[in-house]
C-alpha cells in the first residue's frame with residue numbers, strides 16, 4: 001500500500017481512552033475469571049497525508065482460525081488475508097459470562113467499541129452506543145453496509161440500528177432507514193419486497209445489480225441470494241457487490257466507511273456443514289482480495305479483516321483435502337475461541353497480537369477521525 005507520510009497523526013488520546021475502558025472493564029469483572037481476555041494496547045498511530053481516509057471492515061461471521069486452515073486445505077492455497085500488514089487474534093466475549101457471544105453483542109463491540117449483553121444491538125442496558133457508522137455520517141463520509149444475509153441480520157444491524165433485541169426486525173429496519181447510511185446491499189429479497197413502498201420513500205430500492213445506480217445518495221438493494229459465484233442479476237457475488245459499493249462510496253471527497261459481512265460461514269457451521277462453510281470462506285476470501293486490490297488502487301484506505309466469533313468448535317489437525325469432514329466440528333453453537341484479525345494499510349499499529357474486539361472499533365474510529 002502506498003505510503004504517504006507528509007503528516008503523521010497520532011491517535012494516542014483515543015487509544016488511552018480505549019485502555020482506560022478495557023482496564024475498567026476487566027476490573028469491573030465482566031471478563032470470565034481465570035482467563036486473560038484483553039491485551040495491553042500500548043499505542044496506535046495512523047500515517048495520513050491530509051486527504052480523505054477510508055475504512056473497510058470485513059467480518060466473516062463464525063469464522064475461526066480452523067475455518068481458514070480447512071479452507072486452505074480444501075482450495076490448495078493460502079487465505080488471501082495472510083498477506084496483510086498486521087495480523088493477530090481477537091477476543092470475542094460479550095457481557096454474558098456464562099457462554100460465548102452471539103453475533104449481536106459481537107457486532108455491537110466491533111461497531112461501537114463497547115461490550116453488551118447477547119442479543120442487544122447497538123445498545124447497552126437501554127442506552128444507545130455510538131457506532132463507527134454514525135461517526136462517519138457525522139464526519140460527512142459516505143457509509144455502506146453489505147451482508148450476504150438480509151441487512152436486518154444481527155451483524156449488519158449492529159452497525160446501523162439500536163434496539164434491545166436482534167429479533168426486533170421492524171425496529172431495526174426503521175432505524176436503518178433513518179440512519180443516514182448511503183448504501184445497503186443484502187439478500188432475502190422475499191422479506192423486503194413487501195416493504196418496497198416504505199423503503200422507496202428514502203432509498204432507491206433495487207433487487208438486481210442491473211438497476212443499481214452508479215451514483216446517488218441512498219441505495220437499498222435486496223437480492224434473491226448472494227452466492228459464491230454470481231448467477232444472473234438477482235444473484236451477485238459478494239466480491240462483485242463489494243466492488244460496486246466502493247465504486248459508489250469512493251465518490252465522496254470526505255471518504256467512506258464500509259462494513260462487509262459474509263454471513264453464512266456461521267449458518268453452515270451451526271449445521272456442521274463443513275463443505276458449505278468452506279464455500280463461504282472462499283467467497284469471503286475472493287471478496288477480501290477484490291477489496292484489498294481496490295483499496296490499494298484508491299490509496300488512503302485501511303482494510304480490516306476479522307470475524308465476530310467462532311462457530312462449531314471446528315478442529316483442524318493438518319487434514320488433507322480428502323480427509324476434511326463434518327466430524328471435525330465439535331459443537332453446533334458458538335464458542336469462545338479467539339478469532340483472527342488482519343489489517344491492510346499504512347498505519348503504525350502497535351497493539352498486542354492478542355487484542356479485544358472492542359479495539360477493532362477503536363481502530364476504525366481512530367482512522368476515520370484522523371483528519
Ligand SMILES: [Zn+2]
Nearest residue numbers: 062266311334
Ligand atoms: Zn451463529
